[in-house]
Amino acid sequence: MAQVDPPRSGRSDNSLAWEYYDTPAGREADIVNVVRCRIVPAPKADDVPGKIVACFRPSRAIQSIADETAVLYSQLLWNQLSNSDDYSLPDLQQCDLFSYLDAETTEDVIFIYLQCEGWVVVPNSRKADTMSYEFLAINRETHARAIVQVKTGNTPLDRAHWSTFPETVFLFQAHGVYTGVPGHNVVQLSPETIRGFMEGHFDVMPQSVQRWIRFAQRRTSAQMP
Structure with a gap:
């Protein structure tokens, strides 16, 4: 840096x-x-x-x-690596952690979550020209196929739309913005579930995610009486 x-x-x-x-x-x-x-x-x-x-x-x-997310993370990383307070950062406890993860990093987190849950992600399926979903996953035990869609920001995910797919569909909207009625094949991942997974599996998170989690935890400790 x-x-x-x-x-x-x-x-x-x-x-x-x-x-x-x-x-x-x-x-x-x-x-x-x-x-x-x-x-x-x-x-x-x-x-x-x-x-x-x-x-x-x-x-x-x-x-x-x-x-904006990349700029905020760069400021966080600079402060930590230079042991300084050159940049004033927001109070993360008043915000959603996912607001500070870019789209690619959020996809990485879901990628890791599914693999820990027994789904093998097919790396070649994670390409920019895969327009309708982020990547394909295969269950290690049942060999069932699943597709995954991840959205950040406030872009909603229509659960009814994904109910028409023959495969299992994992949906993750970083701020919980969902519309429509989900079908039996749709698995909605809540932000609370994924954040709990991130904290509980801290050691397998990318370093960029670990730094945000540590930052949030330090802010929480500093605010405790």
Whole structure:
């Protein structure tokens, strides 16, 4: 992680992070545009959510991440890795934990939950062009097939629509926004169930999820008399 620092004191443009070094050494190195940063390495690969990783793939070396959840998580991670309070974070106890997990991370949590419940997720089925559902799962014992749909934000899930499918259907709406009457094949996963699973199976959660859970627990402890 990198945080932009202001330029060295004594410069006339010290309100700007960008510095221009048109010097013989700078021209020789072909580096005349300088932005000073504090850099803190992320200790584990899953400390960085997939949505952020995707923004650093070729052909762009760097780009803006237009996602509020990713920004909040970056601030949380920076505070923890730099042992600072550089960023003011919201009171998570007054909010829904799932508000701070992006869509891909939420899918990962459901992926892990189903595997712990005896369903083997087919990795190849988890593709962007699988338009109607997120992924396919197979029960280890019965070999039954199931499809999974996950929604974050306030996008509702229509249980009646999924009742027309021949397979078992697992539905998860991160804020419990469901419509319609579910059929016998529809399994509705509640946010409370999944949050309890996340806390009870903390050690198998991605690092990015663990950090949010720890943050929430510390806030709770600090508020206790």
